Amino acid sequence: MGRIGVVDDDVVDVSNLQRQVIHTDARVSLPKVDSAARAMRDLNPNIEVMPHQLRLTGDNAGPVFEDHDLILDGIDNFDTRYLVNRVAVATGKPLIAAAITQWEGQISLYDPANGAPCYQCIFPQAPARGLAPTCSEAGVMGALPGVVGSMMAVEAIKEITGAGASLRGRMLLYDALYGENRQVNLKRRADCPICGQDRAR
Numbered sequence: 001m002g003r004i005g006v007v008d009d010d011v012v013d014v015s016n017l018q019r020q021v022i023h024t025d026a027r028v029s030l031p032k033v034d035s036a037a038r039a040m041r042d043l044n045p046n047i048e049v050m051p052h053q054l055r056l057t058g059d060n061a062g063p064v065f066e067d068h069d070l071i072l073d074g075i076d077n078f079d080t081r082y083l084v085n086r087v088a089v090a091t092g093k094p095l096i097a098a099a100i101t102q103w104e105g106q107i108s109l110y111d112p113a114n115g116a117p118c119y120q121c122i123f124p125q126a127p128a129r130g131l132a133p134t135c136s137e138a139g140v141m142g143a144l145p146g147v148v149g150s151m152m153a154v155e156a157i158k159e160i161t162g163a164g165a166s167l168r169g170r171m172l173l174y175d176a177l178y179g180e181n182r183q184v185n186l187k188r189r190a191d192c193p194i195c196g197q198d199r200a201r
Contacts, residue, residue, distance in 0.1 A: 008052075012150065065091060079131065082119070085110065085118055098148050104173070109159065118190070
């Protein structure tokens with residue numbers, strides 16, 4: 001039996017339904033974690049789903065993550081992304097993080113415990129206000145979250161089972177508008193304040 005934790009402090013809104021395929025119109029106004037748990041249990045009643053209806057903080061992220069082997073980040077703000085990265089590095093857990101906007105998505109597996117960079121190695125600072133608008137601000141093509149979410153699920157299965165070649169140390173960039181994929185290699189930064197070799201000096 002597998003265990004899946006789901007973290008979100010929001011409720012299902014009708015505006016979510018064109019892109020958040022785990023929810024349905026019948027579950028509008030329910031907490032998103034409960035809606036997601038119901039959908040997963042409908043698919044497989046043998047899994048254990050742990051819903052956490054909360055906003056992650058420095059105090060609660062560690063206890064939430066401790067029961068899990070792998071962290072998946074589909075977060076829509078940089079403050080929480082950096083928090084999740086810090087806790088992942090501190091606990092030695094691999095982190096699969098993806099982001100989307102309009103027609104484009106990106107995904108990588110961050111894992112300094114196994115030689116790969118952490119998220120903050122690649123994104124040292126949050127972009128200036130307005131340079132990386134959220135989906136609610138800039139919009140997103142409705143099918144794109146499902147595509148990139150499926151990529152995250154594939155990476156999670158590979159990481160758990162040891163199959164194939166993961167995106168550890170590589171980033172996959174997906175351009176849905178032109179049907180193109182690109183990959184870039186990623187390296188750790190010695191001066192990274194989260195995982196770098198220089199941080200304790």
